[in-house]
Amino acid sequence: MTITEALAPHLPYLRRYARALTGSQSSGDAYVRAALTALLAGKSDLARDLPPRVALYRLFTKIWNSVAVNDNRATEGVLPGEQKLAHITPLPRQAFLLVALEGYEKKVEEAKGDKKAAEKAAMIAPQIADDEAPANYYRALKDVAAWMPKNAFLSAEGAGTMDIGLTQLPSFSARSCLNAGTYGTMGVGLGQAIAACIVHPDQPVIHLSGDSAIGFSGMEMETLVRYNLPAKIVVLNNGGIGPGMPQIPENPMFNLKPNALIWGARYDRVMEAFGGKGFLVEDPKDLRGALDEAMNFRGPALVNVVISQGSARKTQEFGWHS
Numbered sequence: 134m135t136i137t138e139a140l141a142p143h144l145p146y147l148r149r150y151a152r153a154l155t156g157s158q159s160s161g162d163a164y165v166r167a168a169l170t171a172l173l174a175g176k177s178d179l180a181r182d183l184p185p186r187v188a189l190y191r192l193f194t195k196i197w198n199s200v201a202v203n204d205n206r207a208t209e210g211v212l213p214g215e216q217k218l219a220h221i222t223p224l225p226r227q228a229f230l231l232v233a234l235e236g237y238e239k240k241v242e243e244a245k246g247d248k249k250a251a252e253k254a255a256m257i258a259p260q261i262a263d264d265e266a267p268a269n270y271y272r273a274l275k276d277v278a279a280w281m282p283k284n285a286f287l288s289a290e291g292a293g294t295m296d297i298g299l300t301q302l303p304s305f306s307a308r309s310c311l312n313a314g315t316y317g318t319m320g321v322g323l324g325q326a327i328a329a330c331i332v333h334p335d336q337p338v339i340h341l342s343g344d345s346a347i348g349f350s351g352m353e354m355e356t357l358v359r360y361n362l363p364a365k366i367v368v369l370n371n372g373g374i375g376p377g378m379p380q381i382p383e384n385p386m387f388n389l390k391p392n393a394l395i396w397g398a399r400y401d402r403v404m405e406a407f408g409g410k411g412f413l414v415e416d417p418k419d420l421r422g423a424l425d426e427a428m429n430f431r432g433p434a435l436v437n438v439v440i441s442q443g444s445a446r447k448t449q450e451f452g453w454h455s
């Protein structure tokens with residue numbers, strides 16, 4: 134594609150922008166002409182790392198900011214809005230028009246968003262790579278993410294488990310992710326997993342649950358077994374609503390943290406007691422194997438993953454989010 138072919142579709146927009154910026158079509162066109170002439174004469178170059186439209190606007194901006202091609206003031210055919218614009222000094226006027234007319238703010242915001250996402254990914258990368266037992270949330274979820282089939286329904290329930298899980302687990306199609314939502318309604322988990330199994334019997338259903346969350350809806354494992362609904366449950370077991378305590382202390386009535394549960398409690402055995410299949414995973418190296426076995430089992434299965442009590446979500450921007 135020649136440079137003229139690449140730029141041609143963007144010229145009407147550039148002319149519109151130039152008119153709004155300069156206050157008249159003839160003045161605007163004079164700047165557009167000056168920019169194109171500089172380009173074709175090889176005096177200016179288009180930035181190659183930018184999309185053609187953005188590169189063209191950048192080149193135009195350089196010309197507009199550096200050369201007085203002709204009188205900048207509005208001369209003919211001026212609309213009332215444009216007269217007001219003429220009162221805004223050149224730089225804010227450019228910014229205003231790029232945002233209002235050309236939708237550039239979104240691109241700037243998108244670029245900022247990409248940078249932020251990259252910073253966050255770098256922040257959690259060491260945790261994802263950490264194979265130490267017991268696993269941290271991110272390391273455990275790495276295997277769950279890689280194991281989840283693309284057409285799976287994901288149901289999620291818990292605090293850290295659900296919040297971190299929803300950032301780490303993929304969702305490939307609309308309306309395939311069910312969770313306890315903004316209000317954190319504990320108890321919906323297995324009910325929604327059962328609903329997904331019934332409505333979409335041909336698609337895998339994964340239920341991700343905290344160990345406290347499974348206490349709210351775990352008895353529905355019996356329903357799964359009764360109807361042979363092959364949901365696969367993954368429990369992230371940190372011994373509490375958030376991290377509990379490594380052991381039940383003496384005189385727990387006074388010495389146990391109120392958010393604590395039994396760390397490593399055998400939710401997998403509860404599943405087995407009903408007639409499903411259960412797995413206990415204490416070392417992240419064994420996790421993928423257990424997940425695969427659970428998937429190959431033709432009925433409901435639960436993988437009970439003991440995770441570190443020191444594991445937490447990454448530092449949040451606001452303390453009250455942590």
Ligand SMILES: Cc1ncc(C[n+]2csc(CCOP(=O)(O)OP(=O)(O)O)c2C)c(N)n1
Pocket residue numbers: 290291292293294295316317318319320342343344345346347369371373374375376
């Ligand atoms: C009906 C109801 N009761 C209590 C709560 C308070 N609550 C919020 S999250 C949560 C459980 C979180 O613990 P867990 O499922 O173990 O996830 P973790 O944060 O430990 O990963 C509870 C009890 C709630 N949101 N809804």
Ligand SMILES: [Mg+2]
Pocket residue numbers: 343344345369370371372373374375376
């Ligand atoms: Mg927990």
